[in-house]
Amino acid sequence: MTSYAELANGGLTRIKPYQAGKPIEEVKRELGIDDVIKLASNECPLGMSPKAREAAIRAVEEGNFYPDSNGFYLKEKLCRRYGYDREMLTLGAGSNELINLLFEAFVNDRCNVVLPAYSFVVYAMEATVNAAPVKSVPLKNWQVDLDACLAAIDENTRVVAFANPSNPIGTAVSYARIHEFVRQVPKRTLVVIDEAYNEFNSGDPTYEDTAKWVADCENLVVSRTFSKAYGLAGLRVGYMVANPEISSLLNRLRAPFNVNSVALSAACAALDDQDFLQQVVNNNNTERERFGSFCREQGLEMIPSLANFVTIDFGQRDAQKLAADLLKRGVIVRPLVGYQLLSKLRVSIGTPEQNDRFFKALTELLGQA
Numbered sequence: 001m002t003s004y005a006e007l008a009n010g011g012l013t014r015i016k017p018y019q020a021g022k023p024i025e026e027v028k029r030e031l032g033i034d035d036v037i038k039l040a041s042n043e044c045p046l047g048m049s050p051k052a053r054e055a056a057i058r059a060v061e062e063g064n065f066y067p068d069s070n071g072f073y074l075k076e077k078l079c080r081r082y083g084y085d086r087e088m089l090t091l092g093a094g095s096n097e098l099i100n101l102l103f104e105a106f107v108n109d110r111c112n113v114v115l116p117a118y119s120f121v122v123y124a125m126e127a128t129v130n131a132a133p134v135k136s137v138p139l140k141n142w143q144v145d146l147d148a149c150l151a152a153i154d155e156n157t158r159v160v161a162f163a164n165p166s167n168p169i170g171t172a173v174s175y176a177r178i179h180e181f182v183r184q185v186p187k188r189t190l191v192v193i194d195e196a197y198n199e200f201n202s203g204d205p206t207y208e209d210t211a212k213w214v215a216d217c218e219n220l221v222v223s224r225t226f227s228k229a230y231g232l233a234g235l236r237v238g239y240m241v242a243n244p245e246i247s248s249l250l251n252r253l254r255a256p257f258n259v260n261s262v263a264l265s266a267a268c269a270a271l272d273d274q275d276f277l278q279q280v281v282n283n284n285n286t287e288r289e290r291f292g293s294f295c296r297e298q299g300l301e302m303i304p305s306l307a308n309f310v311t312i313d314f315g316q317r318d319a320q321k322l323a324a325d326l327l328k329r330g331v332i333v334r335p336l337v338g339y340q341l342l343s344k345l346r347v348s349i350g351t352p353e354q355n356d357r358f359f360k361a362l363t364e365l366l367g368q369a
């Protein structure tokens with residue numbers, strides 16, 4: 001028999017499929033329970049803006065037409081709101097697609113990729129698919145160590161990528177340090193800042209719009225998404241800001257209609273509804289405090305988070321077992337076994353009711369032997 005794996009590009013056989021959080025329906029089906037909440041994929045617990053919902057429904061009515069391949073109105077809104085140049089923007093079916101495109105465009109077997117330890121797993125997958133070795137840089141106090149990243153960059157490093165705030169850890173680096181880093185990295189190395197959780201960090205008094213630095217930093221690439229704070233994860237839309245030459249390469253590589261018309265319309269309306277965004281951020285701030293109090297009361301270590309999830313350490317306990325027991329109680333969380341963090345769970349911050357349910361279930365489980 002023909003081995004198609006042998007015929008495939010070398011890197012492809014060396015990665016495992018991405019392990020997504022379990023969908024609610026799957027848990028209901030498998031465990032035969034009705035009342036299930038998902039605190040596993042950092043989705044927006046308040047749903048989406050009602051305005052985005054209306055825009056999405058209106059767009060469905062025109063679903064017989066192809067979407068605007070250039071995403072004119074969404075780019076227009078982003079340029080007006082943040083002052084970017086249209087030529088710097090690439091739209092994607094989620095920021096994940098944009099990260100894939102960037103790696104596909106620039107990474108190959110003649111270069112390497114520098115990544116902090118415990119990075120979002122997609123970066124390493126894309127490096128491997130594109131046949132580049134990964135140089136992994138240890139964290140410092142669970143924070144991305146930009147000094148160590150800088151030291152790891154050599155003449156063959158094509159990309160250094162990190163998420164800020166990071167995932168699955170949730171810590172963030174100061175904007176002043178990131179800006180300094182971006183200026184220190186040699187121009188032949190692309191600096192990718194993945195800001196999937198950007199909106200949750202915007203209350204930081206030192207906050208800066210890193211994408212504004214692109215005008216002066218030709219090797220800086222910033223990715224953002226509507227999946228998390230804007231609540232459009234299922235619609236798949238994100239954007240990347242990079243210098244016009246890089247953007248033009250990505251726009252050549254992407255599929256012509258990569259972002260669908262429902263997602264484009266919903267994203268435009270979501271950007272206009274900053275009140276809804278503020279509600280999401282407020283809920284997250286208040287509830288993250290409650291996670292902190294809960295962990296203190298229970299004597300659990302929680303890594304300080306600036307995102308919409310927290311990572312909790314359970315010491316000697318098997319976190320995977322805890323996750324399975326929580327699942328039986330209808331609460332889906334994310335064990336970090338894939339990252340070899342066997343004592344930790346990542347829990348997305350939900351509504352007050354959802355979090356109460358998590359606190360209650362976990363308290364019961366911790367009370368058992």
Ligand SMILES: *Cc1c(COP(=O)(O)O)cnc(C)c1O
Pocket residue numbers: 042093094095096097120163166167194196224225226227228233236237238
């Ligand atoms: C969720 C997430 C993404 C991907 O989000 P999309 O839905 O593809 O936009 C990218 N990076 C990080 C760090 C994430 O947590």
